[in-house]
Amino acid sequence: MLTDLTGANRHVVELFAFFHDSRRINEHVDDGHGARGAALARRLKVRYFDATDEEVDLLDFACVRHSDGLTKGDVPVLTCCDADRLDLGRVGITPRVKYLCTEASRRQTSMDQVHRRAHV
Template sequence: MAEFRLGRHSAHFADHWERVERYGVYLAAHSGADVELVRLFAIIHDSQRRYEGPDPEHGPRAAHFVQHLDWPLDPQRRQALMLACHDHEFGKTSSDTTIGACWDADRLDLDRVGITTDLDRMSTEMGRKLALCRPLDRQQKANSVS
C-alpha cells in the first residue's frame, strides 16, 4: 500500500499483512466473521504507522483513513472497520465476531517480533486455539483455508 512509510524491511509491512489476512480468513471460516472487513483490516490496520517502535496513534490514524476510504461499505460496516483499526493495539478484546477476528489475527502474528500471544487478550475460541500452536503449525493451518 502506497500509504506505508516505513519501508519493506519493517516488521509491520506486507508479509505481516498477509499473515494477518490468512489468520483472519481462517478465523472467519470458523466464526462467520465478515471476510471482506477482515481482509481490509489486514492491509489497512498498520498502514498509517510512522514509527517502527511505539506509535499509539497509528490505529486512530488508520480509522481516519477508513473513514475516507473510497470503497463501497455501508455505514455500519465502515464503522466496524474503523473501530477494529482504531483500537487494534490497545489490548482490548471484542465480543463482535468480525472485530474479534481482526484483533486475534493481528495478535497471532506477534511471534514475528518475539512476543508470545497473551491468551487473555484473545477474543475468539479459535484464536486461542491457534495461539497455542507453534508459529509454523499455525501458519500451515491458516494457509489451508482459501
C-alpha cells in the first residue's frame, strides 16, 4: 500500500518485509537483528530471489538501520521504516506520527488502515 503512495521500489519493500526481522532471536531488544536479516538476504540472493545491486544495497541499509529511529534518507528506505513502524500494532504499540518518515504514512487514513491490518 505504501509503495503506491510513496513511489518507492516495491521489490525492495517486499524483500524488507521478509528479511528485516527474519533473524530476530526475541521480540524485545535484539541488537543486530536487522544486520543479521540483511546478511541472510545477501546469502539467499540469486538462489531464492533476484534483485539488482542497487536494490540489495537499499535493502541492506533499510534492514540494518530500521531500528535506529531513521527519519531521513532514500524513499525506499523510509518506506520500509514506515511500513515497519505502522505494523507495531502486532506487539501492542500504536504508531506515532512523529516517528513516521513519509507524508503518505502520516496521513490518518494510512495509519488507520495499516494499524487495523497489524491487529489481524
